[in-house]
């Protein structure tokens with residue numbers, strides 16, 4: 001049962017349009033020019049998925065190499081590359097200990113490295129470790145299964161890339177304006193995305209409720225979306241869920257499919273799409289149901305067409321929204337009352353967080 005006035009994932013999903021519009025309104029003053037050509041991003045959970053969702057946009061618009069690492073593994077096993085110019089730690093709460101610890105260790109090793117912290121909380125421990133705080137600008141999010149913080153993180157990273165590209169003279173004023181206008185048009189359609197997803201869910205709710213495993217499959221630039229689908233479905237629906245690139249799926253995971261599995265194909269108009277469709281046609285014969293979430297218009301009932309005029313590099317900002325809504329609805333329909341939090345002592349017991357989350 002949802003308690004009155006208690007925010008839910010849906011509360012925050014419905015705020016995404018406004019949050020992203022405000023971030024856009026505050027551009028360029030709200031974004032830094034990021035130094036150097038070799039950026040290292042450290043983040044975990046939804047924050048690392050957000051980094052992957054912005055990576056290919058940034059690398060396309062800028063002359064940078066963006067390396068993304070899990071902070072715990074990086075801290076204990078990886079070597080800091082000589083050519084690394086800066087480190088960006090991302091933590092929406094600013095309370096993920098692995099990210100904070102890895103940043104502290106790098107600081108000890110190379111004090112002169114510029115460290116940015118992308119976080120919603122200026123007063124957090126992460127914010128104290130870095131040289132420059134970049135605020136995510138998503139307002140308060142008191143549901144642990146983050147949604148608006150996820151898209152806001154992607155957008156701040158993309159816009160910081162755009163501002164840096166302009167500052168370096170890599171794009172003209174007109175090109176910058178064109179990018180901003182294409183973001184704006186798609187942001188204004190978020191309410192349509194929500195409505196279309198609600199209709200899609202209505203049509204498929206019974207079928208979705210029968211799945212024993214969900215898999216989302218994408219091509220390159222949308223890997224952050226597939227990863228976040230895995231995170232969000234695992235956190236909320238709590239049945240085996242995975243998200244990966246089609247080529248990864250073709251080397252092992254395809255052996256496990258059966259009629260209890262359901263697949264989502266992410267159609268981002270990638271030049272590799274034919275291979276995605278070939279895989280979908282093949283798997284249709286063996287899994288319980290295939291769905292497509294597409295940037296184009298819907299072609300049939302099992303396709304959720306968002307009808308957005310954006311390229312695949314920006315798509316990660318938008319294609320995740322249907323997955324966020326589906327995660328919420330499927331979870332609630334299966335009896336997972338998301339407002340009743342579980343494993344509440346986990347973060348402190350495992351020291352994965354500096355303090356208990358401030359959840360509704």
Ligand SMILES: O=P(O)(O)OC[C@H]1O[C@](O)(CO)[C@@H](O)[C@@H]1O
Pocket residue numbers: 044045046047090091092093094095096099144145146347352
């Ligand atoms: O961005 P943050 O606050 O570091 O959190 C990272 C991840 O940790 C979690 O809070 C789980 O501990 C996830 O829900 C979240 O995606």
